[in-house]
Amino acid sequence: MxxxxxxxxxxxxxxxxxxxxxxxxxxxxxxxxxxxxxxxxxxxxxxxxxxxxxxxxxxxxxxxxxxxxxxxxxxxxxxxxxxxxxxxxxxxxxxxxxxxxxxxxxxxxxxxxxxxxxxxxxxxxxxxxxxxxxxxxxxxxxxxxSRAEQAERAKEEEAHRRVIEERMRIARELHDVVAHHLALANAQAGTAAHLKRTDPEQAFAILDQLSGTTASALRELKATVSVLRQESDERNLAPAPGLARLPDLTAACAAAGLKVGVETDGDARDLSPAVDVTAYRIVQEALTNVTKHAARPEAEVRLAYTDRYLTLTVRNALGPAAVAAGRGYGLTGMRERALAVGGTFHAGRRPGGVFEVACTLPLHHRDPDEGKAP
The missing domain is CATH 1.20.58 (Methane Monooxygenase Hydroxylase; Chain G, domain 1)
Structure with missing residues (x-):
């Protein structure tokens, strides 16, 4: 003034x-x-x-x-x-x-x-x-x-999107770990109850295997929770499960009374960590569904390798419980996993009373979260 x-x-x-x-x-x-x-x-x-x-x-x-x-x-x-x-x-x-x-x-x-x-x-x-x-x-x-407000709004939307994605990822991981082992444990318990009078020794053997199944479930659940509680963004965490553990998975299924045949077409190729985890989890969830819904305790797993893709198929005979299949989160989780790594997914009935889960995954997919144990 x-x-x-x-x-x-x-x-x-x-x-x-x-x-x-x-x-x-x-x-x-x-x-x-x-x-x-x-x-x-x-x-x-x-x-x-x-x-x-x-x-x-x-x-x-x-x-x-x-x-x-x-x-x-x-x-x-x-x-x-x-x-x-x-x-x-x-x-x-x-x-x-x-x-x-x-x-x-x-x-x-x-x-x-x-x-x-x-x-x-x-x-x-x-x-x-x-x-x-x-x-x-x-x-x-x-x-x-206005630009600052838009940037802040975009930042909030991105944070919200990441929270939703992380929530879905946690739900998938917990479902895959808990549902699979609980299904095997349920099958083992049912078999043991059926054999406790006719074949007590076999029943006790299955109960011993049941103890191993629940212990494995607790280990995987503990590993998953420990990853979720990590405050740092370090990558030197426990190795994620992949197709290298497929024999252990089929052995656990066999212990629960599910006969699994594995067929491989083409030379096995190295997969990126994200694709390897996805393939393993899809097979795991598909076999879990077989345990719960199949007419017979049998399943066929086929891995077909090409220069760029892995085609994974799990087939089993349909049972009466198959009518209710798909009401849970198993198929949704498998589809989300396949799409997340750039693959395709299909599940449904096939001629001859067969239910088939099929997905095609690229051999390599860059994932910013690779290295984290699911």
Whole structure:
């Protein structure tokens, strides 16, 4: 405010000294001081301050002062404040007030001086430029705020998406670990109960195997939970299960009374960790479904390797319980796993009373989470 008063009064003094002498300096100086003193209220009463500073500028011009940017500094500050802070309606009103005032002043001066450019164009331009520049600054600030808000919203959406994906991943892992071992344990317990009178020794042997099944379930569940509780992002965690553990899986199924045949077409090839885990989990879940729904405790697993893909097929004879198959999360989880590594998945009935789970997986898939034990 002090600078505005000093500039306005100084400009008044220069204009008076150069144009019409010092006789009109006092009233012009008073007008300049009033305009400067009004500036602190430009945020509370923007249009009133614009009108007052414009009127003071008009008065100085009509007193014969040369209307210059220094002389109209208070009006310029008030207009810039309106341009930066106020809405479009207030900006238009401020521009109209200042423009009209300067136009009237310029017209009067033109009648006496015959200097159209200096008397009209310049004052009106000085009135329009501050509010135009202030409006530009306001638009730039709004654009920056909008971009920041969009970036923050995108960040929140990305975080939400990651939470959903992580939740689905946890659900898949827990389902695969718990459902498989519980299905085997249930089959073993049922077989032992059936044999406890006719073949007690075999029943006790199956119960021993049941203990191993539950212990394996606890180990895998503990490993999964330990990974989920990791606070760091280190990759040197326990190795993830892959097709190398397929013999152990079929042996566990055999112990539960499920006969599994494995056939391999083509030379076995190295798989990326994500694809290896996916293939193993799909076979595991498919055999779990066989244990629960098949007509006979038999299944066929076929692995077909090509230069770029692995085609995995699990087939079994349909049973009465197959009607209810698909109501759980097993097939959904298998499909999600296959799609996550860029593969395809299909499950359904085949001619001859056979249910088939088939998927085609690329041999290599880049996964940002590779190395984590599921």
């Amino acid at each position: 002090a600078l505005a008063i000093a500039a306005s009064v100084g400009g008044t003094a220069l204009s008076a000294g150069w144009s019409f002498g010092v006789g009109r300096l006092l009233p012009a100086g008073i007008l300049a001081t009033v305009a400067g003193v009004a500036l602190p209220w430009r945020h509370q009463r923007p249009l009133a301050v614009v009108a007052l500073t414009t009127a003071c500028g008009m008065g100085q011009g009509l007193l014969g002062m040369l209307v210059t940017p220094i002389l109209t500094a208070p009006m310029t500050i008030a207009l810039y404040s309106v341009g930066v802070r106020e809405d479009i309606r207030t900006r238009r009103a401020g521009a109209l007030i200042a423009g009209t005032g300067m136009l009237i002043t310029g017209t009067v001066l033109t009648l006496s001086r015959k200097e159209f450019f200096l008397s009209i164009v310049n004052p009106v331009s000085w009135a329009m430029l501050p509010i135009a520049f202030g409006s530009y600054v306001q638009v730039r600030r709004a654009l920056a705020a």
